[in-house]
Amino acid sequence: DIQMTQSPSSLSASVGDRVTITCRASQSVSTYLNWFQQKPGKAPKLLIYGASSLQSGVPSRFSASGSGTEFTLTISSLQREDFATYYCQQSYSTPRTFGQGTKIEIK
Amino acid sequence: QVQLQESGPGLVRPSGTLSLTCAVSGGSISSDNWWTWVRQPPGKGLEWIAEIYHSGSTNSNPSLRSRVNISVDKSKNQVSLKLTSVTAADTAVYFCARDSSAHYYGLDVWGQGTTVTVSS
Numbered sequence: 001d002i003q004m005t006q007s008p009s010s011l012s013a014s015v016g017d018r019v020t021i022t023c024r025a026s027q028s029v030s031t032y033l034n035w036f037q038q039k040p041g042k043a044p045k046l047l048i049y050g051a052s053s054l055q056s057g058v059p060s061r062f063s064a065s066g067s068g069t070e071f072t073l074t075i076s077s078l079q080r081e082d083f084a085t086y087y088c089q090q091s092y093s094t095p096r097t098f099g100q101g102t103k104i105e106i107k
Numbered sequence: 108q109v110q111l112q113e114s115g116p117g118l119v120r121p122s123g124t125l126s127l128t129c130a131v132s133g134g135s136i137s138s139d140n141w142w143t144w145v146r147q148p149p150g151k152g153l154e155w156i157a158e159i160y161h162s163g164s165t166n167s168n169p170s171l172r173s174r175v176n177i178s179v180d181k182s183k184n185q186v187s188l189k190l191t192s193v194t195a196a197d198t199a200v201y202f203c204a205r206d207s208s209a210h211y212y213g214l215d216v217w218g219q220g221t222t223v224t225v226s227s
Contacts, residue, residue: 036153046215049215095167099152
């Protein structure tokens with residue numbers, strides 16, 4: 001199995017802050033890397049696919065980059081509705097594993 | 108647009124079989140997509156369970172493979188998941204989701220999830 005490791009596991013930030021989350025794969029996943037946002041009691045929402053492509057309808061303050069084993073998700077100016085948990089997932093091979101999640105909390 | 112709706116018993120006895128269905132509306136189960144099950148134990152992260160293509164091709168998580176059966180019913184436009192010999196560790200919210208045929212475009216459509224508790 002490919003292990004996905006996110007850092008940090010949690011962070012506190014303020015509205016307007018720039019936030020970056022890192023995701024590392026235990027072996028190359030090329031650009032088969034997706035990012036999801038999840039709010040309590042809700043299903044995950046796809047933000048980014050193919051490591052850097054913004055899903056339709058997702059605000060442009062979200063961006064992502066990376067390939068191989070190292071990836072980042074950046075929120076350029078954190079909004080109140082962005083406080084949530086974020087997961088990366090590799091879809092390169094089965095099982096299509098998720099990172100453990102990064103919870104963004106209000107400072 | 109495509110919508111997914113999970114359903115099934117909310118309570119399953121230990122050693123029993125968990126049976127869930129995912130109804131697809133607004134689109135065909137025979138479209139060029141994989142249909143995926145993901146679960147989330149209370150307070151924990153997401154775990155990929157299995158996926159199926161309408162042709163019947165399947166992939167499953169090795170950690171669950173011996174207990175998982177995933178199938179598609181084209182006449183009902185739905186996907187089913189069965190998990191045998193359940194324990195308390197199988198207590199979770201179970202989601203179904205749509206994946207592209209090439210697995211490159213992400214799980215773009217999700218059901219709202221159904222909660223399953225394993226308890227006597």
